[in-house]
Amino acid sequence: MLDKTKIGHEFPLFSTEVEKGRLRFFAEAIGERNPIYTDESAAKAAGYSAIPAPPTFMFSVDLDGPDMLPILKLLNLDIGRVLHGTQDFEYLGQIYAGDSITQKSKIADIYDKRNGALEFVVQESTYTNQNDELVGRAQQTLVYRN
Structure with missing residues (x-):
């Protein structure tokens, strides 16, 4: 059984820079065809100050931390038994x-x-920009198969 005393555990804060090329790559990877996500001129013509991040980009920010998916290490999870259950975003x-x-x-x-056959870990994240503005929240649930 997973260690429930870890409920409330806060991971170290980290910051990452959002690069234009990365946003373009992400948009292409998810099949986003709207040019505001790949072309700065199109983004500005649509009223944006720069290329905006496509929906769900916040999850990729999580992968920039000092440890990729630190929850695995903290809870000693075997990645072969982990499933990504849910992901919710609030913009x-x-x-x-x-x-x-x-x-x-x-x-x-x-x-x-199911009497411990499946365990669920709910992780909540917030995303704040350089102006200390909260730009998003996310919640994901990992499923651990025993």
């Missing part, structure tokens, strides 16, 4: 090329189902 502002985004994350809950 409170816009992330742009050139922004510096600070991610803050914690374990919000750990629970099990």
